[in-house]
Amino acid sequence: MINNPEFDERCLKTRKDILEIVRFGKRGHIASAFSMVEILVVLYDYILNVNPENPEWLERDRFILSKGHGCLGLYAILCDKGFFSSELWKGFCAFDGVLGGHPTMEKVPGVEASTGSLGHGLPIGVGLALAAKMDKRNSRTFVLLGDGECNEGSNWEAAMGASKNQLDNLVVLVDYNKQQAFGSTYEVCDLEPFADKWRAFGFETLEVDMVKEPYNLKTLLSGLPLAEDKPTAIICHTIKGMGAPFMEGNMDWHHKSKITDEEIEKVLLALED
Amino acid sequence: MAKENLDVVYVGSDVGIGTLKEFQEEMPDRYFVEGVAEAYVIGMAAGLAMSGKMPFVNTIATFLTRRCYDQIAIDVCMGNHDVRLYANGGGLVYAPLGPTHLATDDIALMRALPNMTVIVPADADEMERAVLASGQHKGPIYFRVARGGDPLVPQDDHDFKIGNANVLREPKEILFVAAGIMVHRAIEVADQLKSEGIQAGVINLHTIKPLDTKTLSCYLSTTPNVITLEEHSIIGGLGSAIAQLIAEGARHPQGLFRMMGIPDCFPGKYGRQGDLIKYFGLEVKNVLEVSRQMLSEQKVLTV
Structure with missing residues (x-):
């Protein structure tokens, strides 16, 4: 494992920010957000060409969080990048708040699609990537899917469309933590052979171990497109609840409400270990 | 319309070989046939609309409404995007094909969605007027398309405005x-x-x-x-x-x-x-x- 204290520090900060947001709403999909922190930090610190001063900038890269329930992570990183102030955290899941339990594009600067209903992000991503091709823009589109979300057939419809339209400006990232709401992905609806599926659908497909070598994702994404005229799929092997050992793989934390300050302190302590 | 408005894009699923042949020949880069995949097609059209395009999605009414209702609600209507749904065989048109193809609840489904405009033209001429008028309209529109060849309704050609009885x-x-x-x-x-x-x-x-x-x-x-x-x-x-x-x-x-x-x-x-x-x-x-x-x-x- 390549030691990268600076990167680790960024991920730790993002996880702590997630907990600060939870403090206000006292609920959320913390484990789902923790699972994808390394992916978000790689994307927003090194890869995405976005402008927090001008979120609507036409030439920007688009990032769609298709697993909308992971929005705590997205809110934390967007705030960190300056898309909005941490003042908005206070309204997390509140009546007048703009940061809901799933993200809405009309309300939150930097959110590219309203997600929460699974299986929507990739079809939209294909449309965004196709429009960029039509307009000869350099914008790239990144879509982060949950693994359980890949049960939805719409993803595979869109995957066919992406490869048919030769969208080498489209990147699918899968947060493969192998746990969905009811249990393990192997038990609920097995995705394996997962990488082969994406390959069969015409994607240039690679896998990254986000636990041992998260930084490899940066190296891979720095070389886009991985193949000419082909969309890219990167299966990111993660752990649900990553960073807080007692939460890792613990189904009680898929979605939690009435989270107490004591529980938040416990998670914070676990993160520091 | 597509010749004048460069944002107009045709998105079909898998219906009607020869549909808009002229469009396909003259503007192939804005003509897409994406397969029997309605959920994807609607999401993709929403993505195009988010990028400033005006996609016309063409397929059979029952599949365009029931199969991808969630995509229409969330991806298209919630953001009030300029997607046009072109629903073939509204009502009882596909009688010989049976209940899978009879769109007898499409208007109810589309009416219930916030931001959606629902247009049911009386004849082919009015259909044309409606489509042309839609170029200036903000937000999604559902067009219920009849069989074609129905008798024309005697009415003033110039008197079409979306939202007017x-x-x-x-x-x-x-x-x-x-x-x-x-x-x-x-x-x-x-x-x-x-x-x-x-x-x-x-x-x-x-x-x-x-x-x-x-x-x-x-x-x-x-x-x-x-x-x-x-x-x-x-x-x-x-x-x-x-x-x-x-x-x-x-x-x-x-x-x-x-x-x-x-x-x-x-x-x-x-x-x-x-x-x-x-x-x-x-x-x-x-x-x-x-x-x-x-x-x-x-x-x-x-x-």
Whole structure:
């Protein structure tokens, strides 16, 4: 494992920010957000060409969080990048708040699609990537899917469309933590052979171990497109609840409400270990 | 339209070989046929619209509404994106193909979605006017497309505006509010009644949402007998929209109201569109019968 204290520090900060947001709403999909922190930090610190001063900038890269329930992570990183102030955290899941339990594009600067209903992000991503091709823009589109979300057939419809339209400006990232709401992905609806599926659908497909070598994702994404005229799929092997050992793989934390300050302190302590 | 507006994009699923052949030949970079994958097609169209395009999505009405309802609601309507849904075979058009292809609840489904505009043109010419008008419209539109070749409704060519109820005949004793192919039938009935000395009005309600409440309220509250005519379930369609207006107060003091449409059932018959229209009692003679019955009831009321 390549030691990268600076990167680790960024991920730790993002996880702590997630907990600060939870403090206000006292609920959320913390484990789902923790699972994808390394992916978000790689994307927003090194890869995405976005402008927090001008979120609507036409030439920007688009990032769609298709697993909308992971929005705590997205809110934390967007705030960190300056898309909005941490003042908005206070309204997390509140009546007048703009940061809901799933993200809405009309309300939150930097959110590219309203997600929460699974299986929507990739079809939209294909449309965004196709429009960029039509307009000869350099914008790239990144879509982060949950693994359980890949049960939805719409993803595979869109995957066919992406490869048919030769969208080498489209990147699918899968947060493969192998746990969905009811249990393990192997038990609920097995995705394996997962990488082969994406390959069969015409994607240039690679896998990254986000636990041992998260930084490899940066190296891979720095070389886009991985193949000419082909969309890219990167299966990111993660752990649900990553960073807080007692939460890792613990189904009680898929979605939690009435989270107490004591529980938040416990998670914070676990993160520091 | 596509030649003038470079943002117009055609997105088909897998219907009708030769559809818009000229478009395909002249503007191949804006012509997409994406397969039998409605959920994907709608999401993709939403993505195109988010990037400033105006996609026209063309497929069969039942699949365009039921199969991908979630995508239409969240991806298209929530963001009020400029996606046009072009629904072939609205109503009973695909009678021989059976209930999988009969769009008898499409208007109800689309009406229920915030931001959606629902247009049911009375004939092919009005369809053209509606599509051209849609170029200037902000937000999603559902076009219910009929079979084609239906008789043309005599009306002023220049008088099409999205959201306007089109009054074709001024009512006195009775008013028909109709959409789609039922408009022509309403006119036939009105002509027949006229020869019997009864002045029947006809409103072509090509836009079922947003409802032209101003025009409708005015006519509903001054006409004693009102019949709605639709090639759609009586649940949630044009009739329901008018019933709601009446219930909210737009009614004549002695007002009588009937909804004529398809009852709450899956049509268990095949045949042709006309056979099902007959089966459900939506022919001119049925409307005449209901009208006469209503007029005689009204006489009893007013005595």
